[in-house]
Amino acid sequence: MKPTLIAQLLQTLAPWRSAPAWHIAFSGGLDSTVLLHLLVTLAKTETLPPLNAVHVHHGLQAAADAWPSHCQSVCDSLGVPLRILRVQVQPGASLERAAREARYQAFAEVTGVGEVLFTGQHRDDQAETLLFRLLRGAGVRGVAAMPAQRPLAGGYLVRPLLEVPRVELEAYAQEHPLKWIEDPSNADSRFSRNYLRHKVFPALTQRWPQAVSSLARTAEHLNEAQGLLDELARMDLHAADRPSPFPWLHVPSLALAPLRELSDARQRNALRHWLTPLTRLPDSDHWASWLSLRDAKRDAQPVWRLADGELHRSGERLWWLPATWSEFSDATVSWPDQQNPLELPGNGQLKLMGNALEGPLQVRYRQGGEVIEVPGRGRRDLKRLLNESGLPGFVRGRLPLLYRGEQLLGVPSIAGRWAVPSEGWQLHWMPQSCDQGLS
Template structure:
């Protein structure tokens, strides 16, 4: 009973220290032990503080045959606790060097962000054993202070904040609370699969560390906090220099005389601002030597997780990795939008517009949209001669990675326009306007 009181008191202390401006909490609810206990604690808090509300969200990844059953149970448990609950279904897409775990995590947080309104507080149930796992995974990746800082107690998220109120509580204490309060919860069979690094640490490493060093939870928390403070201090010292280096388009332009140490620190701070998985030290060094220091006429890049760093005109760009769309094409009818792949927007050829660019197609000319062209030299409107498309892209300062993602309009099998850049002279006219809606 004493531990029950202490756990609830620690939970309330975190909530009362970080109350949401909107007086609304959003609880990430998987139905597992940790979030099941968090739901119970939250119900107790709401009862004692009725001016606050809470809404639970179960994210259905579809990765287990039991997911439908878990979703139903979560709705029942939330209703019993007096808390509303939504079930959100997502499709987890892997590839581009991103693991199933990372893909599921990103899908989950993307959905949760949609439920966090202005001033709301997202609650997740990570605890001190999770912190050990995160710390060791960062150590395994060769991360620096930013990675070893592991999970902060609170941080900005979507339109509100993200709080982990159980972060200083052990898994053992959470389990004891669940048993004492006769709570039931779901058991995700994937949590036993030690092919996943986090599960291997959970079942094989953490128990031995705790057995050998009972205070390991506090030691890891202290080390993580110190790394976090060091990272915050570094960010403060580099703030002015970083602001000057970040360009209006979000790219990073490093001064020609910047040292390797400062340059790598600026790159790390720049990546951190974009909320992606941090590169390891080895990857950071590769960015410096193989991308920043590459020859001027090179087209260097470095990939990790689902992102890549590219260089163009001395500036660094952090980009998502996309699947190849060179074989994609679709017919387009006048005045009807054509939905482009990979969130590139929709394309409309309007017969009425302020800036007519294209002529009407002939009766035998089918209009298509594509992303690949390997044909003869072409002549844009207003130019004297023809050039290969690659050379034209260079003249129009189109970065190499955007060239394969720029829509091309074809009349029959002939290239008629490069959307956003030019119309081929033989297809110019006063009839059709090109509108690309991102």
């Protein structure tokens, strides 16, 4: 015998019953209205975490101005606190995507550590998502569609109705008689998802009555396949996660040699896994840039520019630089008090260790042609010293140089390559994003 909807939900919610709080994304539509009613009903007989509702107001259509008051009325009748969050949707090519990003950003802001946010997507939504992403040419991760749970801020986003068809939600709403909002935009077939819902799926289900459940099941299979690909990626990345020769340079990096030993497909799989938390990934056509970076000459310093930063190759190593990396000032900075660290705008902190120096002192950045006195070696060209050190090119422009007048007094030494100055002092640089410094 098939379990009732409320019994099915109770079983699904079992892993989350010890959470500090439950939030529900409450649009006022059918799905979230049913989910809210189910949760309130469960709370009458079960000990559950505190429940509150969150309504995100996008302000994209006039009809939406009445929805917050409707949601407040529903929540008041059920005894559930409601938060109404107003967001700004950034204009762009896809209004649907921009609204979704604004909505989930708002959800992330209200979800505390260990807390759970529930959304009302159901099995029909899962099937629509799969077909929509297939038509866009998504890979396995994309067509695996919506996971039943995923991290969100310090907590989790959970979709407890993913295995429930919409028709069951409609039946429950009629049985209890619930009132919900019908979004006028849901009937507009100019939006891709609405076109699938109103034009494509009726034709599919007329020919194949089990089309929705079959597509949802396919999404589950693909999700399992993606899990296996993630396991393989973690194995491959473990081999490439070798210590950096510059441990003070705390940016994500990988050794290239272990990746070269893999097939092209496994290289892409490992890099997708590594880059996913760092940047939006390119489509298949743009992965040719990875081959260009990988196969460039050894003395080259190739760069692969991605949506949220750059992947550099230097010293047979891959380095990820976020878009914010270049946001620092290379203006000259005076250092009037050597006893205190010098804050470098956008570039961390510089300390003078050991004996004090006669001033006035300044910190400048490379212009080219700099020469420095190296104990035991005489005057040496700074560029040549940096080449000997193997310091990645993207760091060299940020390397703080200590001057007195026009005399270059010192540079933070690189990985022990240069001797400590004989005068008994040294520079210690802690770049902005680093856990450790460079002396």
